[in-house]
Each structure stands twice: as C-alpha cells, then as structure tokens.
Amino acid sequence: MSRFRPSRTYQHELDVRFPGDHVPGWARPLVEGQLPNSAAWLVELPRRAGKTWLAHAVERARADRPSLRVDLRSTAETVRRRGLACLRGGRQAPAVSPGCVVLVDEPALVRGADGGPGGPGGLGGSAGGARTHRTAWGDGAPALGGVGPAALAAGLEQVRDAGAVPVVFATPAEQLLLAPHLGADAPKDVLRPPRLTDAECARMADRVPEWAPGVVAMLREAEPAWLQTPFLLELALQTAEEHPALRADAARLATAAYEEACGRHQYVPQWFHDGLAAEHRAALRARRWRDAGVEAGVRDAHTPPADDPVIVRHLPDVLRIHHITDLHHGGGLRDNVDAKDTSQAGQRLAELAGAGSPLDAYLEHVRQLAARGRAPHLVIATGDLVNRPVDADGETALAWLRALEDHLADHPDLRPDDPRVLLTGGNHDVSWELCLDEDPQARHRWFARVFAPYPHPDLHEPDTAARRVYVTYPGAGLRVALLGTAESGGEPAHDRDRERLARFRADYVEAADAADDEAVRRIVLDFERHDPGVLARGVLDRLKSEPGYVTLAALHHPLSPVPAVEIAPYSGVVNAGQAKWTLAEAATSLVLHGHTHLGFTAAERLLGTASPWTTRIAGAPALGSRESDERNGYNEVFVAREGGAHALALRTVRYEAGTWTPAHPVAFTPGAPDETPLRVLCEDPAHL
Numbered sequence: 001m002s003r004f005r006p007s008r009t010y011q012h013e014l015d016v017r018f019p020g021d022h023v024p025g026w027a028r029p030l031v032e033g034q035l036p037n038s039a040a041w042l043v044e045l046p047r048r049a050g051k052t053w054l055a056h057a058v059e060r061a062r063a064d065r066p067s068l069r070v071d072l073r074s075t076a077e078t079v080r081r082r083g084l085a086c087l088r089g090g091r092q093a094p095a096v097s098p099g100c101v102v103l104v105d106e107p108a109l110v111r112g113a114d115g116g117p118g119g120p121g122g123l124g125g126s127a128g129g130a131r132t133h134r135t136a137w138g139d140g141a142p143a144l145g146g147v148g149p150a151a152l153a154a155g156l157e158q159v160r161d162a163g164a165v166p167v168v169f170a171t172p173a174e175q176l177l178l179a180p181h182l183g184a185d186a187p188k189d190v191l192r193p194p195r196l197t198d199a200e201c202a203r204m205a206d207r208v209p210e211w212a213p214g215v216v217a218m219l220r221e222a223e224p225a226w227l228q229t230p231f232l233l234e235l236a237l238q239t240a241e242e243h244p245a246l247r248a249d250a251a252r253l254a255t256a257a258y259e260e261a262c263g264r265h266q267y268v269p270q271w272f273h274d275g276l277a278a279e280h281r282a283a284l285r286a287r288r289w290r291d292a293g294v295e296a297g298v299r300d301a302h303t304p305p306a307d308d309p310v311i312v313r314h315l316p317d318v319l320r321i322h323h324i325t326d327l328h329h330g331g332g333l334r335d336n337v338d339a340k341d342t343s344q345a346g347q348r349l350a351e352l353a354g355a356g357s358p359l360d361a362y363l364e365h366v367r368q369l370a371a372r373g374r375a376p377h378l379v380i381a382t383g384d385l386v387n388r389p390v391d392a393d394g395e396t397a398l399a400w401l402r403a404l405e406d407h408l409a410d411h412p413d414l415r416p417d418d419p420r421v422l423l424t425g426g427n428h429d430v431s432w433e434l435c436l437d438e439d440p441q442a443r444h445r446w447f448a449r450v451f452a453p454y455p456h457p458d459l460h461e462p463d464t465a466a467r468r469v470y471v472t473y474p475g476a477g478l479r480v481a482l483l484g485t486a487e488s489g490g491e492p493a494h495d496r497d498r499e500r501l502a503r504f505r506a507d508y509v510e511a512a513d514a515a516d517d518e519a520v521r522r523i524v525l526d527f528e529r530h531d532p533g534v535l536a537r538g539v540l541d542r543l544k545s546e547p548g549y550v551t552l553a554a555l556h557h558p559l560s561p562v563p564a565v566e567i568a569p570y571s572g573v574v575n576a577g578q579a580k581w582t583l584a585e586a587a588t589s590l591v592l593h594g595h596t597h598l599g600f601t602a603a604e605r606l607l608g609t610a611s612p613w614t615t616r617i618a619g620a621p622a623l624g625s626r627e628s629d630e631r632n633g634y635n636e637v638f639v640a641r642e643g644g645a646h647a648l649a650l651r652t653v654r655y656e657a658g659t660w661t662p663a664h665p666v667a668f669t670p671g672a673p674d675e676t677p678l679r680v681l682c683e684d685p686a687h688l
Helices: 025-031 051-061 076-081 149-161 172-181 198-205 212-222 230-242 250-263 267-274 278-292 309-314 344-352 358-371 391-405 440-450 495-511 517-525 576-585
Strands: 041-044 067-071 101-105 132-135 138-142 165-170 319-324 378-382 421-424 470-473 478-482 550-554 588-593 600-605 614-619 633-642 645-656 659-662 666-668
Touching: 025 041, 025 051, 041 172, 051 067, 051 101, 051 165, 149 165, 149 172, 165 172, 172 278, 198 212, 198 230, 212 230, 212 250, 230 250, 250 267, 250 309, 267 309, 278 633, 358 391, 358 645, 358 659, 378 550, 378 588, 391 421, 391 440, 421 478, 550 633, 576 588, 576 614, 588 633, 588 645, 614 645
Parallel strands: 041 165, 067 101, 101 165, 319 378, 378 421, 478 550, 550 588, 588 614
Antiparallel strands: 132 138, 319 633, 470 478, 600 614, 633 645, 645 659, 645 666
C-alpha cells in the first residue's frame, strides 16, 4: 500500500505541520482567534501548497472552541445553511457566535462581479449553477458559486462585526483582488506560511524510515526546492516509492516528479494559471527577461517565490546565446588603442588603456558578464574563425574558444554533455591550395581536424547523409541547424587560372625533391578567386520541422542582401531562394550569418507555402576584423521557454569607445508575421 499520496483528503495523523497538539508559531493567531487589523486574516498560499489541509488543521486545533469552515465553491444553499450567506452577497446576517473563527476556503473570486442576491456578485438565485465570469485568473472561466471581492469583503466585515474572526485562505490571485476591499491595514493581516522545516520534513519521511529519510537528505543537498510544501515533498517521495531506482539519483527523481506533477496533478494549470493573477504571470515572465539582461517594461507585482521546482521547469531562465562571426585570427584585427608611441613608456601606456584587439576585449566582456550572472549559455560562431587555415592560427583560435568556454553559464535546460560552442566554417577557413585536389572535400579537412572538439557542418564528408545537420537540446526544446555554405570556397575565378594553377602545381611538385607547401600556398593566393556560398541539395533535403522545438540555423554567407553595397562575385548564397523556402518549411525561426561584417536583421515571409511562416535573418558585425565599415560586435539571442512554447529576442551589441553597447532588442514568436514588444510577450496568450 502506498504510504505517500499528495492529493489525499485531510488526515490529522499525516499532518506534518500540526503534529499531535502542536501548533506552529505562525498559525497561532488563527488557532487562538486573535482579531485581525482589517476585516479578515488572509492566509496566502499558491494552489497545491496545502490551503485546505491548513483550514482543517486550524479547525481541529480549535476542537474545544467554536469554529466554522466553509467552502465558497459549494452551492449557494450549502453556504446559506452554514449561516454565511452574507459571504455570497446575501442579506441575511451571519449566524456566528462571538469568538468563533470562520475559516473561508476557496473563495472563487470573480473580477468585476459584485452585487446582492440574484445579482452578478452573489449568484443568489442560481443555487450554485455555473456561470462564466472574469475570474481572478483570466477570462471566460466557469465560476461555480463565484463572488465579487467587494461583496465578499462586505460579508467578512459583517462576520467581524458579529464578534467572530474571519480567515480567508486565498491564492495570490484571490489575495490581489480581495485585499484592497479589506481596508488600509489589510497588508498587516496577510499570513504566508513558511517553507517546511527540517523537523516537518523528517516527520513525513518517518512514514517509511527504511529509505525515505535518505531521499529527503539527498533532496536537501541537491534539489532543496522540493522541500518547500507538504504537497511537493510528498509528491517527490511518492515518485521515489513507485520508482526505487530513482532513490539515489536526485536529478532523475526531480525530473520524474515534475512529469508526475504536470500529468496526474495538473500542477501548472492549478498553481500558475488558476492560482496567479494575470499581473503575477506577467511579472514572473518579465522577471526572467530582466534577469537575462533585457528590460520588458512590466511593473513588478508581488508573487510567490519563483523557485517552485515545477514552475522553474515550466518557466525556466531565459537562454542566452551569443552569435559571433568573422573572428579572423591571424589576420588584420582592429586595434583597441591607436598606439603611435612605440617607445617602452608608450607601450606601457597602451597596455593600461586596454591595448589589444576586440577579440581580447570580448573575452574580458564575457568574463565580466559571468561575474554578474549574465554570461551566455551557448555560443554560435558563423565562420571565418581564422584569416587563413594555417596550424599556428588554428591553435590560437582554438585556445581562444577554450578560454571562452570557461566563462559560459550553466542553464537548467542544458545537460552536462550538451555542446556549448557551435561552429560553421567560412570562406577564409577553406584550404585554397587544395581547391584543385581530386577530392573536393580535401579543402575542408584542415578545419574539421583543428576544430574537431566542436560541432560543425561536416563539409569534409562527401556523403551529405553522413554530415551533422541539427544539434539538439531536448531540455530546452531547441535545435540549431549547422549549415556549411563554403562548400566550394577557394575556387579560381577563371578557367584559365585553374589551368595555370594545375600546370604550375604539377611542374613544381615534379621538379622538387620535397614540395614546399608554403610556397604553393603563397602562389595560390596570388590568383583571382571567388568564394561562392552554396548549400548542398542533399543537406537541404534533410531539413525538417520538429514539433515542440524552436529552430535556429547558422551559416556563413548571407541569404538576403544586406544594407551595404559590395561589388564582388558570389558574396551571398547562390541558391538562397531555395534555401529560404526549405528553411521556412522546416519552421526555422532565426537564421544567423556572418561574412558581410555587418549587423543586420530582417524578416522574410514566403507566400504560397503550406502554412504561413516568417523567418528572421540576422547578420552580426565582425568580432575582430578591421575590414569593416562599422564597429565590431556580436548578436545576442534570447530564447524564453514556457512549457513547450517559445519566444525570442535579438539585439546587436557593438564595441564602441571601449564599451559593449547593446541596441534595442527585437522580440518575436516563432514564425509570427510581426514582431511583438517584450511587454506584450509577457502577457497571457490570447487563448488563455
């Protein structure tokens, strides 16, 4: 027989907060019948936190003193028989004795519905029939026996005037509606029961002393949020009871308990949607954006602690992604300081002023973000990691990426083995001297070898079916498509150049005892070349939508013209239209690219597709190169998950006067035709 069942009806012998005749200090004003400062005590608890058990416990603790418990969801006739029709807007005086504690459970408040019997507040003539009103938690919810806050407050005042002590057990949504009607002193009368104490947790675990105390100790060390309320702890212990293999694995136990809460117990609808007001939900959502570094413009509202373990998984921290591109290690990098004085003293002054490149400044920037709790969780680099693929520059780039990894932040939706840095190669990452090799993939092997520790589009694989396409983060509901556009990079611009190169290489290798690869490389660079961006058809054919996921794509060359004029052959993707169509069909929300050294954002909606879809496209400034018409910088992408739904925001951060300055963010939902202000994204969706 199960010893743990969080949804059971009240049983005193299982009440860990009120064991035996013990009354916790915070509950004594209720048990002792102390008069509130206003019209009523307000005991505020989220749903599934034990309000009804607390009402029963107070009633039992007053067994030798008068008390009266009423559930306002009951029919009007039931409430009338209890002598408390006044709480439903009735005209009858309350039938209570002086000193009686009246415990009002489930007030089922209805916003903007006040009146007397038969009116919109009292529902006096309905005998409990269901009507649809604007409830404390939204529009269109059936309010069985619902009452307006002003009508309930008036009834509570009558109860208090009769010498009784009114106590209302309310959710945060109900407290928000009712408190303004109770008088100026109402805030003094709000009681918020504290989290479970160690002794209370131990009492629950003592039901099965063989293993439950060990589980409680494990949760206290690794997942202490599950020790907040009796319901949560009992749910975790029930899960451990049903799945003994999880008793030694806190992470798996917490995940299983979360799934049980969402499935069998409908915890999120009860706690979040029914128990909070729209203002609370908006404030919680806005708080996530604010913690991520983006201000949503929503007024904060008092909400329950935001570390409820189920809600944290339903509404996790916003995922931060840095999109960097065109690092050009080994190439011409912009200087942070124009050090014209080359003397030792001048160089010392330059060091003090922050000499170096934007690549150095970015690492320091991320280190500072980490110190403030705002470092990126993921980094996507979209090509041109080096200026030319030589081992020395590759090692420099690799060391730089490793230093960057050291500062990345953890996120609850990411597993320890999830890759945190994703790469795509650019035209500068291609071995041009191998462009005439009989194997078309030879030019990509250097990049694949040097950057093997990081996921990238496996252009060195001739079979497109063998290449990596999506990197998936199941916990975050996120996919990133890594697309290689430098497939044919380094091609000679003219056939005559190709023929000359072929003759030269053959003659050189035949004549030399040992081929001087560096000499060949220098000669290859002298020839006119182009770097066409192209996406292999075999890769495009593998792009598919995945329900429940938000999808990003990363590539080097731009898919759309940018607001700058560059006269160059093949500066974009030659099959861009085909690629954009396929990416839209695969429900790709955002495409990240580099190559143009320009921060740029666009939204493209292809008409005539199976379902309307808008794909956002964002180029980032070059992070390190001085070959740019604008300041160096990067893009910051924010992904907010709520259950299985996602919202995104994007902004460009530029390095100006030694400071990383973010632009105003652009926010949107996947595939939506228009952008949405963050303030609006924090509000409830229209269907709720």
